[in-house]
Amino acid sequence: MPEQPGKNAIEVRGVRKVFGTGENQVAALDTVSVSIRENEFFTLLGPSGCGKTTLLRLIAGFDFPTAGEILLHGQDIAPLPPYKRPVNTVFQSYALFPHMTVAQNIGFGLEMLGKPKAEIEARVAQMLKLVKMEALKARRTSQISGGQQQRVALARALAPQPKVLLLDEPLSALDYKLRKEMQIELKRLQNETGITFIFVTHDQEEALTMSDRIAVMSAGKILQVGTPRDIYDRPAERFVADFIGETNFLPGTVVSKQAGVATVKFASSATISAGYPEGFNPTGEVTLVVRPEHADLVSDPAKGTITGTLSNIVYFGTDTHYHVKLDGGGENFIVRHQNSRSSAVTYETGAKVGIQFEEDAARVLKD
């Protein structure tokens, strides 16, 4: 996707963050560069310890980068203390002030900015309405539920109308149902306020459903930036494919390639054409990745590209997972079928089956 210069809310340029000194040095961020556009719902996704929270803290100003620049609308904010950055944060623990009421919490930022009292009151009322908390405005924050605290934390961070809102795993403390509700709520708030959201999470499903774009991080580096569909359908590296959604890995040998498509031969001597990411030159033994829903089961093994024995059938309600022990050995291959009223064929464990691939289903990725 082409970059649109001048429309970036945040630009991170060559940022390194090293903790500790001497031999105990750890690079939490290893020369990271990324651009986050205005009005975008941008997610930093990765396992714990990948540096996503460190990057968020650098943007908020709680830590300063060892090297590199962080631009907010073109201005370098890296040396500014947090209270001079037009950026607000929703903390994982919410960090509501326990000695203040809901309304006082929401008004705190505006008060610190020295806004007139009438303006603060009007804005607080507006925020309370936005997060549907009008009835509880006089309560202490210890007297409201976790979901309500979450809403207050959001309202408090949005009240000063920041240029960018940072969200540090804000939904992780909520139970499943409430989390689903808040995901929709967050999307709505982002649409209504038009503020750029930078959302940190380790939950790939949350990232896929909410984000305009996602940056997948691992070990202090950004591996891939793209729309949820890009990341899911065209992962750039094996780590990305493995971390997001379920993936099958198949060993094979590259026999030829042209224009970004390689022909890969399996041990069974069947071949398949598989795309690969730009700038990658696959040769020899490679690993193919195939999403479970991009493959199909056929009851006649002769019709399959690869073959195996059904070892397990797992029913999930909306879909069914078929685990196939491949004839060539290796890990089980998983095929996902959407369940419908008229599932034509039924399979039994122990049956010999074939696996067919959809067009463009397989990709060759860097290990």
Added chain:
Amino acid sequence: MAEPRIMDIKDQPGFRSIAVICLLVLYTPVLILMVFSLNSGSLVTHWEGVTLNWYGSAFLNEEFHNAAKNTLIISVTATIVSTICATLAAIGMTRVKPWRGLAAAFMVINLPLMVPEIITAVATLSFFALIAGTLGLNFGIGNLILAHTVFCIPFAYMPIRARLEDMDLTLEYAAADLYATPWNAFKRITLPLLVPGIMSGAALAFIVSFDDFTITQLVAGPGQTTLPLYIWNQIRRPMTPEINAISTILLLVSILFVTVSFLIARRRAK
């Protein structure tokens, strides 16, 4: 065993009787002292009947008044100054990047808790004698206030530090994130949340100063008799239950402060 159980000390044999013996040993003398303050006879060992006269005479006793006044001046001043010092020290030792000598500073602040009080007393006495001898300076009751302030600091420091360490640092980050300068964040967030710790530290400092005997006895000059010194002087003469009445008054003041300190600590725990 049928069901796993956590060991309950109350199930141990002899638990109840040991508890009762401990309580008796601790509190019987105090109770006897309080009961005899109501004795209508003039001996502290022979019960004759109930009266409040000894409280009356204590309240009219000028020496008691002076001692009470000295005690209050010293305790209140020492409490205020030591609590301020302790608060600043606690902030300086919890809200900074770890620095070399942090452990040493912690030791220095808490030294009065570990050094035997009589040593501190002799050292303080020699110190003031030295100042008076070489510089010709004598701060009068200020000597006592200074001495009390120093040994009150660790008592005030402990609850304040504990409160600061319990406090969620994210709250201070949140304040900074919401445009509060470091001073505003301290004034609006850290300090209000620290108040229970400060109150409880001040109450402890006050009690410690209020009933200090050893250091006061050595450092006090003429006319600087405090309540504990006054009681000490009285019991070297033929004792009357008036001394019991005075002791009881002291005890009630101490209980009041301990209770306040406890209630504040409990409220913050909620």
